[in-house]
Amino acid sequence: MNSPSNSFAVDVRGLSVRRGPHLALDNVDFTAQRGSITGLLGPSGCGKTTLMRSIVGSQIVESGTVTVLGLPAGTAELRRKVGYVTQSASVYPDLTVTANVAYFASLYGRPRSTVSATIEAVGLTSHARTRADELSGGQLGRVSLACALVGDPELLVLDEPTVGLDPLLRVELWEHFRSLARRGVTVLMSSHVMDEADRCDDLLLLREGRLVAQLTPAKLREQTGEAFLEDAFLRLIRTRTEAQS
Numbered sequence: 001m002n003s004p005s006n007s008f009a010v011d012v013r014g015l016s017v018r019r020g021p022h023l024a025l026d027n028v029d030f031t032a033q034r035g036s037i038t039g040l041l042g043p044s045g046c047g048k049t050t051l052m053r054s055i056v057g058s059q060i061v062e063s064g065t066v067t068v069l070g071l072p073a074g075t076a077e078l079r080r081k082v083g084y085v086t087q088s089a090s091v092y093p094d095l096t097v098t099a100n101v102a103y104f105a106s107l108y109g110r111p112r113s114t115v116s117a118t119i120e121a122v123g124l125t126s127h128a129r130t131r132a133d134e135l136s137g138g139q140l141g142r143v144s145l146a147c148a149l150v151g152d153p154e155l156l157v158l159d160e161p162t163v164g165l166d167p168l169l170r171v172e173l174w175e176h177f178r179s180l181a182r183r184g185v186t187v188l189m190s191s192h193v194m195d196e197a198d199r200c201d202d203l204l205l206l207r208e209g210r211l212v213a214q215l216t217p218a219k220l221r222e223q224t225g226e227a228f229l230e231d232a233f234l235r236l237i238r239t240r241t242e243a244q245s
């Protein structure tokens with residue numbers, strides 16, 4: 001049986017990170033349950049990317065601990081278990097969509113048969129034979145996502161995964177994220193879109209490097225009395241800022 005700490009895919013305690021002269025994260029604590037979808041929200045520059053980088057182990061931290069799937073973030077064993085998709089697509093421009101995804105499948109030791117299903121999941125079947133440098137920005141982002149998905153990670157960290165996608169595709173991707181979560185995969189994603197926040201199990205609200213709150217969309221509405229998440233988020237920030245000053 002899992003011990004309580006093992007039920008967390010991510011356990012962050014007292015995390016502070018300095019980037020340049022700024023404290024990009026200031027004493028952040030949060031947990032993400034295995035099999036949950038957590039949305040990371042907050043204004044530009046509030047520290048979302050820094051937090052994701054700390055979780056995937058690519059960020060030097062000043063203090064605190066980041067435990068991922070029971071191991072310290074950045075441990076070599078986690079490389080196969082954690083998928084990270086950044087805002088800028090990292091794919092081979094001179095390879096086709098299929099060749100890019102197949103390359104990552106072989107890196108992760110996954111069967112070739114997973115490649116076309118993964119391309120289908122990101123809605124790129126009709127472009128499977130297109131070279132990456134002939135794709136649009138949104139399509140490229142989806143190739144990046146497919147390259148992470150094909151590794152079958154236990155934790156998927158996504159920086160604004162649905163930016164620039166049409167509504168239908170967004171819904172289909174969300175269905176995919178939900179089916180992954182049902183299988184026990186943990187998803188942590190940043191977003192500026194409140195419509196996305198409503199689809200998450202849990203929300204982390206960040207402001208100026210501090211965690212303002214961790215709560216469900218329903219609790220956010222309940223605590224603020226606002227029906228729309230955008231209004232609820234603003235009200236919560238105002239209330240907390242006033243309480244601090």
Ligand SMILES: Nc1ncnc2c1ncn2[C@@H]1O[C@H](COP(=O)(O)OP(=O)(O)OP(=O)(O)O)[C@@H](O)[C@H]1O
Pocket residue numbers: 019020021022024042043044045046047048049050051
């Ligand atoms: N390479 C860097 N060197 C110095 N400071 C940085 C660097 N990258 C980010 N920062 C600073 O760290 C803070 C947090 O940045 P971060 O990229 O984590 O924010 P974000 O919430 O992801 O923003 P966005 O939504 O615009 O992507 C900001 O104040 C930013 O100016």
